[in-house]
Amino acid sequence: MSEFQNIGLIGRTESDSAVVSLKRLMVFLEREGYTVVLEKETAAAVSALNAQISSKEKLGELCDLVIVVGGDGSLLAAARALAKFSVPLLGINRGRLGFLTDISPDEVERKVGEVLVGKYMAESRFLLDMSVTRAGKPLGKGSALNDVVIHPGEFIRMIEFDLFIDGQFVYAQRSDGLIISTPTGSTAYALSGGGPIMHPKLDAIVLVPLNPHTLSSRPIVVEGSSEFKIVVGEYNTTNPYVTCDGHEQVVTNPGDIIRIHKKPHRLTLVHPLEHNFYEICRKKLNWQLS
Structure with a gap:
């Protein structure tokens, strides 16, 4: 049965x-x-x-x-x-x-x-939880299997924000935004932004800057248990958006705090037995020899 x-x-x-x-x-x-x-x-x-x-x-x-x-x-x-x-x-x-x-x-x-x-293989994937607070009060939240993205929203303007990982200051950045991606999302928007392809079994998160003003700012891969805090810059001339998998979104104001961490619940994906991640990459990303 x-x-x-x-x-x-x-x-x-x-x-x-x-x-x-x-x-x-x-x-x-x-x-x-x-x-x-x-x-x-x-x-x-x-x-x-x-x-x-x-x-x-x-x-x-x-x-x-x-x-x-x-x-x-x-x-x-x-x-x-x-x-x-x-x-x-x-x-x-x-x-x-x-x-x-x-x-x-x-x-x-x-x-x-x-x-x-x-006759199947099961694969465990993790999701991200995102929340935004304003003056210490909850403003919005969401979850993502692929990625959480901070971006300018309706206007094409650089935005400013401070990034902290596990309570440690990483950088103050001016860019078109930031992609925080799971391994599942590493073949999606993060890949288009110049991020690395990560195997789905990795317990890691990649941060990919979008067109950073400082050209030496490059993607960073950190462990999956990391907790991120992003403080929206005080001098932004636009209101940055935060989106989860391109859908759920929150519009922020200067000084708002965005927090992102691994969701406690994991997703189980079921595949046919012959499922092969590298074969999918070859086919979908056109890695075949001509």
């Missing part, structure tokens, strides 16, 4: 191709005797009138496994909502790159079927 009996489904509802894959997956799971629970927006997209429906957060309590059909953005959103429930996630790629959603649409039945009978 499979360890996964109650299967949650979350889909990229604005994508016609994702809806097609969701319907195909539902037929397969129900034929094999699994209980399917649809996230409510997903249920509306596939017109599943008689299906069991749940909020995204409730899936974490009801399901043994959640399958995300969409791109990496869809899986990031699911991870932020479900990490605290310890429910594993499996991704089917209906997006672009697909670093996290690694099952292709044409092999849904075979690959998902293998996972459901125990």
